[in-house]
Structure formats: C-alpha cells, structure tokens
Amino acid sequence: MPLPPSPRLSGPPLVASPVAGEGEGGGAGAVLRAVVRYGPLGRTALAGRTGLSPAAVSRHTAALAGLGLLRELPPPAGPPRAGRPQLLVDIDTTRHVALGVHIGVPWVTFALVDLRGRVVAERRHVRQGDAPEVLAGIRRRLPGFLAAHARGRSPLGLGVVTGGWVDAESGTVVEHAPLGWRDVPVRRALSGAAGGGVRLPVHLEGHARALARAELLFGAGRGHSEIVHLFVGNVVDAAITAGGTMLRGPRSGAGDVAHLPVPGGVARCSCGRHGCFQAAVSERVLARQAHADGLIAAPDFTLLLDRAETGDATALRLLRERLRAVAHGVALLLDVINPSVLVLTEAAVIRLPELLADVHREVAVRSHLARDAAQVVVPTSFGRDVLGVAAGAAVLDAVYRGPMALRTVRRGPR
Numbered sequence: 001m002p003l004p005p006s007p008r009l010s011g012p013p014l015v016a017s018p019v020a021g022e023g024e025g026g027g028a029g030a031v032l033r034a035v036v037r038y039g040p041l042g043r044t045a046l047a048g049r050t051g052l053s054p055a056a057v058s059r060h061t062a063a064l065a066g067l068g069l070l071r072e073l074p075p076p077a078g079p080p081r082a083g084r085p086q087l088l089v090d091i092d093t094t095r096h097v098a099l100g101v102h103i104g105v106p107w108v109t110f111a112l113v114d115l116r117g118r119v120v121a122e123r124r125h126v127r128q129g130d131a132p133e134v135l136a137g138i139r140r141r142l143p144g145f146l147a148a149h150a151r152g153r154s155p156l157g158l159g160v161v162t163g164g165w166v167d168a169e170s171g172t173v174v175e176h177a178p179l180g181w182r183d184v185p186v187r188r189a190l191s192g193a194a195g196g197g198v199r200l201p202v203h204l205e206g207h208a209r210a211l212a213r214a215e216l217l218f219g220a221g222r223g224h225s226e227i228v229h230l231f232v233g234n235v236v237d238a239a240i241t242a243g244g245t246m247l248r249g250p251r252s253g254a255g256d257v258a259h260l261p262v263p264g265g266v267a268r269c270s271c272g273r274h275g276c277f278q279a280a281v282s283e284r285v286l287a288r289q290a291h292a293d294g295l296i297a298a299p300d301f302t303l304l305l306d307r308a309e310t311g312d313a314t315a316l317r318l319l320r321e322r323l324r325a326v327a328h329g330v331a332l333l334l335d336v337i338n339p340s341v342l343v344l345t346e347a348a349v350i351r352l353p354e355l356l357a358d359v360h361r362e363v364a365v366r367s368h369l370a371r372d373a374a375q376v377v378v379p380t381s382f383g384r385d386v387l388g389v390a391a392g393a394a395v396l397d398a399v400y401r402g403p404m405a406l407r408t409v410r411r412g413p414r
C-alpha cells in the first residue's frame with residue numbers, strides 16, 4: 001500500500017519528547033503553562049505569574065515563538081498611546097496539533113487536538129477483535145485520518161490512551177479487563193503508525209491520567225495542584241495529583257478503584273467477586289439490563305442515554321441508581337485524598353447535566369469530611385469531546401512539561 005503524503009506542510013519539524021519528566025521544562029515550560037492557563041498575557045504579567053525576571057520572560061517567549069508554540073498578538077487598534085505598548089502573547093494554535101487515539105470498549109476514537117486542548121477533528125470506528133486486530137486497524141486507518149485533517153499543521157506526537165492499568169513508562173497496557181487485554185506492548189506496536197514515513201513519538205497513558213492533565217492545563221483544574229479525576233464508563237479509573245505531581249507508583253498502578261466494594265452491588269466482576277465498583281457501574285452491564293427489560297432495542301448504552309433524554313422515567317431511574325454507586329466511590333476518594341477539585345467524567349452527566357445534583361446529594365450524605373459537594377465535585381470540562389481530548393492530552397502534557405525538548409527531537413527522514 002503506498003504511503004500517504006507527509007502531513008507536515010508547514011512549521012518546524014518538531015515532536016514532543018516522550019521522556020520529559022514531571023515539573024521539567026524550566027522557565028520556558030513555566031511561561032508556556034502560564035500563557036495557556038491565564039493568557040493572553042503581557043510580559044510584565046508573565047513575570048508576575050512565573051516569578052521570572054522580565055529579561056528571562058523575553059528570552060523564553062522568543063524561544064517559544066521560534067518553536068511555533070507562542071505568538072505575539074497584533075497591537076490593539078486605535079490612536080497610538082504614550083509610551084511603548086506591551087504586546088500580549090498567546091498560544092499559537094495554527095502550527096501544531098496533537099494526534100491521538102482513544103481505545104474504548106465500543107469505539108476507537110481518532111482525534112486531532114490543538115495546543116489549547118480543543119478537538120479540531122475526530123472520527124470513530126467500531127472496536128472489533130482482539131488486541132492485534134485493533135492495533136492493526138489503527139495502523140491501517142490513522143495515516144489517512146491525519147492526512148485528511150492536519151491542514152498544514154504539524155503533529156507533535158501520537159497519544160494513545162485507554163482505560164484500565166496502563167504503564168506509561170514501559171508503554172504497555174498491563175490489564176484492561178473489559179477488552180480482555182493483558183501485557184499488550186501498545187507503544188511498540190504503534191511506532192510509526194502515523195504513516196507518511198515519519199516516526200512520531202508515541203505517548204501511551206491511562207485515559208483518567210491524560211484527562212487529569214488536560215483539566216490542569218485547560219479545564220477545571222487550572223490553578224489547583226490537588227485534583228482527582230474519576231473516569232466512569234465501561235472501566236472505572238481514578239487519577240490523583242498531589243502538589244501538581246501525578247501519583248503513579250510502580251508500573252503506574254496507582255488509582256485503580258475498579259474493585260472497591262460498593263454496597264448493594266450484585267453484578268459479577270471480571271475479578272471473580274461480586275459488588276465491585278466497576279462491575280456495578282459498567283455501561284455494558286447497564287445497557288444489557290435495559291435491553292433485557294425491553295427498554296431499548298439493542299444493548300447499547302447510547303440508546304439508554306437517548307431514551308433518558310426524552311424524559312423516560314425508567315431510563316432515568318437506571319441512570320440515577322448508577323450515579324448513586326458512582327457517588328459512593330466519589331465520597332470515598334474525597335475522604336481519603338481530600339482534593340480541592342474532583343472532576344467526574346461520566347456519560348449520563350455529560351448528556352444530562354442536571355443529574356450531577358444526584359451525585360452531590362449522595363456525596364453529601366456519604367462523605368465524612370462534609371465539604372460542599374457541589375463546590376468540589378465538578379463535571380468534565382470537555383463535554384462530548386472528552387475522548388478526543390483524552391487522546392491528544394498525552395502529547396500536549398509532554399509539550400507543556402518540556403517544550404524546549406522539542407528542539408532536540410527532530411523528525412526524520414530529512
């Protein structure tokens with residue numbers, strides 16, 4: 001099969017280093033993160049936000065502009081004022097994108113995400129077959145997706161995210177029970193998958209952690225250093241940051257809340273027990289139940305959401321029961337970790353935001369810290385784009401943590 005043309009049409013040949021560590025990036029990283037969180041900003045404000053000298057801010061903004069990550073905004077229109085005007089700098093979203101793949105149970109989602117964390121193109125395919133088939137399907141389709149949608153923007157890397165236990169360091173999906181994946185070397189398998197003869201770095205990450213990063217940069221986590229992100233779908237995963245650092249532990253095993261016991265849970269879990277959190281709230285389990293009850297025409301969770309959106313009382317009751325179980329997990333996380341924000345990504349709350357009040361009520365009853373649940377527990381900032389944002393977030397995280405590493409990792413061949 002002939003390779004599609006290279007997607008790189010403009011901008012320097014940069015890629016995001018997959019090796020930048022937590023808190024790396026020095027002054028340039030601090031400037032870039034301040035601009036995305038609080039910008040557009042002038043140099044004086046940037047110095048205030050970062051604690052850097054005005055001279056250092058000027059040096060870093062020039063370097064970041066040289067990489068195509070920042071741009072100076074044109075001066076405001078109108079008659080010239082006295083003194084030298086201070087130009088604002090903002091994130092340059094025109095030169096680069098993050099290419100991402102989210103591997104879910106029903107769907108594989110491809111996305112292009114700009115440097116402000118906005119999905120600019122998305123396509124999804126039905127997920128079919130075992131791990132080798134899924135990964136081969138991604139390799140087959142991804143180059144065409146990139147070539148069709150990059151529109152002159154250069155990809156900084158390939159992010160691949162999924163649920164379950166994901167070891168970012170070794171690039172392995174250690175365990176994803178609903179997919180039946182165990183020790184799948186995804187990063188190796190998708191090396192070169194973007195096509196076009198370029199070898200983008202592959203950033204594999206758990207989707208709960210990728211989204212926690214995105215919330216810190218672009219969403220509800222801005223300005224916070226202690227946040228918890230809880231992803232509830234067919235898998236249940238938590239990501240925990242403390243002092244701005246992601247908790248991982250050996251082989252990135254932290255945040256596995258799938259098998260916490262929830263009261264009243266009767267569904268059998270993949271681990272063999274009954275009443276685990278993940279089994280109690282799984283979208284597939286709920287869709288099967290609704291289908292068996294004759295509520296929806298096929299065991300498809302989207303149909304259940306559609307039904308609830310029409311105001312169907314039975315569909316709403318099923319979703320509300322599920323959210324009560326979710327709230328139990330939320331209350332436990334709040335009490336153990338005491339984050340300043342807990343972000344919940346859950347499909348019913350995305351489609352029917354008023355259902356979040358059910359979670360708040362139940363958390364208020366169950367949490368011993370007795371904090372204002374409505375203040376602390378917030379929905380995902382990314383709405384229906386959440387899987388696309390997750391896909392790109394692993395790349396964007398590397399960019400914002402270590403932007404100057406882009407200088408040293410050049411894409412080949414020349």
Ligand SMILES: [Zn+2]
Pocket residue numbers: 258259269270271272273276
């Ligand atoms: Zn279990």
